Amino acid sequence: MSPDTEPVLEVEDLHKHFGGLKALDGISFCIAPGEILGLAGPNGSGKTTCINAITGVFGLDSGAIRFAGKTINRLPTYRRVRLGINRSFQVPSPFLGLSVMENVTVASVYGGNKKRDPDHILEITGLAQIKDRLAGSLNSSQQKLLDLARALATDPRLLLVDEIGAGLNPNELARMTDQLRALAAQGIALLVVEHLMDFLDRVTDRIVVMDAGKELFSGQLYEAAEDPRVVEAFLGG
């Protein structure tokens, strides 16, 4: 992040527990416009919970989430979407009985009908050829693309993608890399949650590694790979 760029997202000291489990235990980070931050960490370390907290799926125990300088902790999800935050899901769940185009159109309405042309979104996500297919007939890679398209239909300034690379073949991964970098080049801030280190390396500008709801490491991925705390978290020592 260049020092003169204000972050579009700042999360500070987030805490969230589920029963006795601390899913988020003091995590903080920020993302600038056009920046791609990777979020890595072992299974159950709190990555998806971060996305859920930022998008308002549930409230926090404590901590602050600021978007474009405004504290958004208490806003419902749809208000956050209309401010310019959206996400894709670890397990996409489109409206299976609607077509690809209809799914994107519904998302666009949910986002407040911003001026994103659904045809253009289907074009850039590579779904234009199959826009009349029912979402329920798509394979898992196509459903991931549709999930991305639905998020883009709300014209986000902050896009949070949850394991969007998982299950994609090498060609699809290369295309997804280009797509995410192109979105950042337009000024969208991205949080990329991922286990695939090669993909993270190609896509992100820097990464945060989480473990048990805390930050374990923040910096460049090649440095993370040499950090003994990160190695221990992934390999159990």
Ligand SMILES: Nc1ncnc2c1ncn2[C@@H]1O[C@H](COP(=O)(O)OP(=O)(O)OP(=O)(O)O)[C@@H](O)[C@H]1O
């Ligand atoms: N809604 C919930 N209710 C209860 N426990 C939850 C809930 N959401 C997450 N958890 C728990 O919080 C912890 C963090 O979960 P989270 O899904 O954020 O992990 P993750 O880092 O995304 O893992 P993965 O890499 O496997 O997707 C886990 O122990 C999980 O079981």
Ligand SMILES: [Mg+2]
């Ligand atoms: Mg997850």
